[in-house]
Amino acid sequence: MIDLSEIRGIYLYPGFTDMRCGIRTLTIKVAASFGPEEYKKSLFVFCGRNKHSIKILEIDDDGTWLYQKRFHDGRFRWPKKGESATVSLTRRQIQWLLDGLSIVQKDASKEIDEMILC
Numbered sequence: 001m002i003d004l005s006e007i008r009g010i011y012l013y014p015g016f017t018d019m020r021c022g023i024r025t026l027t028i029k030v031a032a033s034f035g036p037e038e039y040k041k042s043l044f045v046f047c048g049r050n051k052h053s054i055k056i057l058e059i060d061d062d063g064t065w066l067y068q069k070r071f072h073d074g075r076f077r078w079p080k081k082g083e084s085a086t087v088s089l090t091r092r093q094i095q096w097l098l099d100g101l102s103i104v105q106k107d108a109s110k111e112i113d114e115m116i117l118c
Contacts, residue, residue: 002043002058002067009042010089012103014079017046019053023066026057033086043094044086051075054097069098077102 004010013029021029030044044057053070076097079087093103 002056004091004094006041007043007058007091008040010045010091010094011042011086012045012079012089012097013047013086016049016078017055019046019048019055021046021055023057023064026055026066027059027064030057030059045089045094045097047076047078051078054078071100074100076100079103 017026017029026044026046030039034042039059041060042058044059046055046057048054052075053068054076056067056069058065058067077100087103089097089103096105097103
C-alpha cells in the first residue's frame with residue numbers, strides 16, 4: 001500500500017488515459033499541468049477507458065514510482081471529465097477510490113476528514 005503520510009497532494013486526472021502509457025508519458029502529462037516543484041511528493045491518479053484499472057504516479061525527491069491496480073470483477077467509480085484538468089483529492093477519497101467506492105460519499109463526516117488530514 002502507498003504510504004500517504006508524506007504526500008503533499010493527491011490529484012485525479014478526470015476522463016480516461018491510455019493504460020499503455022508508462023512512467024515517462026504520464027510524467028510528461030503531469031509536468032505539462034504543474035511546475036517542477038509543485039508535483040514533488042504528490043500522487044497523480046489515471047484511469048483507463050474500461051474503468052477496470054488505474055495507475056498512480058508518485059513523484060518523490062529521488063525519482064518516480066508507478067503503481068497499478070486492476071479489478072478482476074468490478075470497476076472503479078471514476079468521475080466524468082469536467083472543466084478542470086485535475087481534481088484534488090483527500091487521503092480519505094483516494095482510499096475510497098482504491099476500495100471501489102465513489103470519491104463523493106454523502107454520509108461522510110467532514111469533521112472526520114479534517115481530523116485525518118491533521
